[in-house]
Amino acid sequence: MTEVPEHLLQRAAEARARLTGAPAPESADGDAAPAAAVPAAVTPDPTPAVPEEPKAPEPVAPYVEAGLRRKTMPVWIIPVLVFMPFWAIYYVGYLENPPVTGGFAFEGGEAYGVQCAGCHGGAGGGGTGRQLSGGEVIATFPATDEGVAQMVYWVASGTAGAVDGVYGDPDRPGGQREAGSFGVMGGFGGGLSTEELAAVVYHERSSFGELDAETIEHELHLLEELVHVVDEAGESFDGASLDNVRLWVDAASAKLAAETEMAAE
Numbered sequence: 001m002t003e004v005p006e007h008l009l010q011r012a013a014e015a016r017a018r019l020t021g022a023p024a025p026e027s028a029d030g031d032a033a034p035a036a037a038v039p040a041a042v043t044p045d046p047t048p049a050v051p052e053e054p055k056a057p058e059p060v061a062p063y064v065e066a067g068l069r070r071k072t073m074p075v076w077i078i079p080v081l082v083f084m085p086f087w088a089i090y091y092v093g094y095l096e097n098p099p100v101t102g103g104f105a106f107e108g109g110e111a112y113g114v115q116c117a118g119c120h121g122g123a124g125g126g127g128t129g130r131q132l133s134g135g136e137v138i139a140t141f142p143a144t145d146e147g148v149a150q151m152v153y154w155v156a157s158g159t160a161g162a163v164d165g166v167y168g169d170p171d172r173p174g175g176q177r178e179a180g181s182f183g184v185m186g187g188f189g190g191g192l193s194t195e196e197l198a199a200v201v202y203h204e205r206s207s208f209g210e211l212d213a214e215t216i217e218h219e220l221h222l223l224e225e226l227v228h229v230v231d232e233a234g235e236s237f238d239g240a241s242l243d244n245v246r247l248w249v250d251a252a253s254a255k256l257a258a259e260t261e262m263a264a265e
């Protein structure tokens, strides 16, 4: 029979002890079985489990740390993002309209589409309101200071503002317009700003009046100047008399003539 080495016997005894729960016998050479070898279930630790200290975050590489520290979106990008669509709209408008005349003409077209096209048609062909296209608007309100003043006054005050029941050129082919002969148009002096009203007059005259380019340019400057005159006087087209409007147009026309003279020198 082969001798089983002492240390193997000892290990077997220890294993048996672990399974049965009996204490392991001391080894012959006095080697105590390590306490850790006894499972916790067999001899439970009487002290309650101490909650673990929260672990310090694991150290990360410096470049990862820099990435985590950095905000994903810098604060200054917010106003930039908010502003961008407006810039895009402005830029498209800028491309479509040369800067000098663009604002006024664009504004007039906008106002016409919103306030007038419903009755006068998108292309000025008429409907509930009279036809303006084909030069009709200029037949009623000729390309003179008086014609412009009469038209501004008409758009501001409408049918109800007509002086002596008539409006426009007394020598109009087919006779002077009689107010109310085609229906009733309300006044826009209260609904449109000074600039919008002048701009919509410009839009109708330049788009439907069949005027030559030089006259259109002159009327643009005249109507822009008219806005300055009215603004500087602290006045408005709302409730203004035809004579008021005539005076303002005359003042604008005189300023324009003086500027043209100065530019020519």
Ligand code: HEC
Pocket (backbone or CB within 6 Å): 111, 112, 115, 116, 117, 118, 119, 120, 128, 129, 130, 131, 132, 136, 137, 140, 151, 154, 155, 159, 177, 178, 179, 180, 181, 182, 183, 184, 185, 186, 188, 200, 201, 204
């Ligand atoms: C509710 C419909 C309506 C709207 C909106 C309207 N109009 Fe009129 N417009 C008329 C009618 C109706 C007449 C004819 C009035 C009359 O006979 O007294 C007229 C006449 C005119 C005339 C005179 C044309 C001519 O040869 O006799 C002009 C210019 C004019 N409108 C410009 C405008 C402008 C500018 C706007 C927008 C700011 C506008 N209208 C909005 C109904 C309208």
